[in-house]
């Protein structure tokens with residue numbers, strides 16, 4: 442026996458729940474199928490348990506995609522202010538941490554509870570522990586079947602629906618239920634996939650660099666980071682932004698917000714350059730005639746901008762020999778261009794998000810509907826739209842979810 446409904450959403454994460462409640466508010470019968478035991482698991486662990494649910498400055502420029510214009514339409518029609526209004530309606534207290542990043546004062550669970558309540562009010566049914574084993578479309582030409590364009594075989598029964606929304610996320614954190622399911626469905630319906638890669642992910646250093654730095658694991662410093670891409674390798678009009686945030690040394694390499702941000706732009710073989718003292722002339726005091734020019738003086742100056750053990754190691758590893766003005770200028774330049782060619786990343790196991798995904802050229806930017814199969818939608822992280830760190834990814838999940846929910 443097949444159960445008929447209007448809309449099935451596969452994936453009860455941020456994007457899927459948002460799409461479901463939006464479609465439900467329009468009077469559509471909506472069923473969410475989530476294969477995990479609970480909905481919104483990534484929301485629960487996000488933002489260190491406080492969920493950085495949006496960024497007040499979110500714009501299409503804050504997203505990576507093979508088509509940088511794709512996100513504009515959805516982002517313009519569902520603004521951070523719209524989500525803030527929803528959060529306020531539910532009396533959830535929040536604060537801006539930094540750079541427009543909004544976090545719950547209490548717990549990320551409040552966001553999941555809010556979405557669940559909104560879904561409930563909109564009559565959305567949510568089924569957890571549901572494994573979808575087959576998705577079939579009604580054969581072309583069967584015009585009478587528009588209310589049942591898709592047929593699903595699942596562990597909780599068989600369903601037929603007019604609209605199918607794929608919101609199953611990307612590949613990051615497989616142990617939390619991430620699967621390639623969305624890509625498989627996309628391929629089944631003739632879509633191309635932009636190769637998925639880990640993004641917002643710690644970088645691993647080469648064995649030599651690890652030896653030189655990684656016993657300082659746990660130390661951090663504010664820095665500016667930017668991936669060095671040779672002009673010839675840049676895509677047309679590609680812009681590689683520089684980020685200014687904290688850098689953290691880890692057992693295997695580098696992490697911290699500034700590294701996660703840069704990692705989304707990094708490709709194998711490229712260097713990442715760090716300015717360890719942005720906007721400062723750290724060794725300027727040594728230029729004065731009467732100043733000491735030796736390792737102790739260098740260390741003393743550097744301690745103003747770096748933790749003591751980091752400063753000491755930097756001086757030792759630089760092994761300065763030339764104490765002339767030119768030699769000091771070279772050291773200063775090196776401090777503003779501390780560069781590494783990472784050996785790799787920590788992979789999907791540690792990546793906050795997945796770069797790449799369903800190619801946006803085959804989706805309608807206004808509705809997220811497939812151009813290959815009527816009634817089929819892709820939203821959230823499964824799509825080739827990836828945000829910076831800082832609430833941008835949830836804003837994309839909400840906005841793309843609303844777009845699909847208003848159309849499906």
Ligand code: FDA
Pocket residue numbers: 451452453454455456457474475476477480481482483484486487488489492493494495571572573608609610611613614617618619620622792793794820821822823831832833834835836838
């Ligand atoms: P999401 O992954 O949220 O949901 C997909 C759902 O589909 C999951 O519930 C999954 O179990 C389910 N699913 C998968 N395959 C399925 C199948 N075959 N059948 C049925 N269900 C299936 N972003 C941000 O803006 N601010 C933040 O603070 C953070 N913090 C953060 C921390 C950590 C540790 C991570 C890993 C990620 C973040 N993010 C973030 C990123 C953010 O969590 C992410 O971008 C969104 O959750 C993406 O929403 P989606 O709904 O697209 O996927």
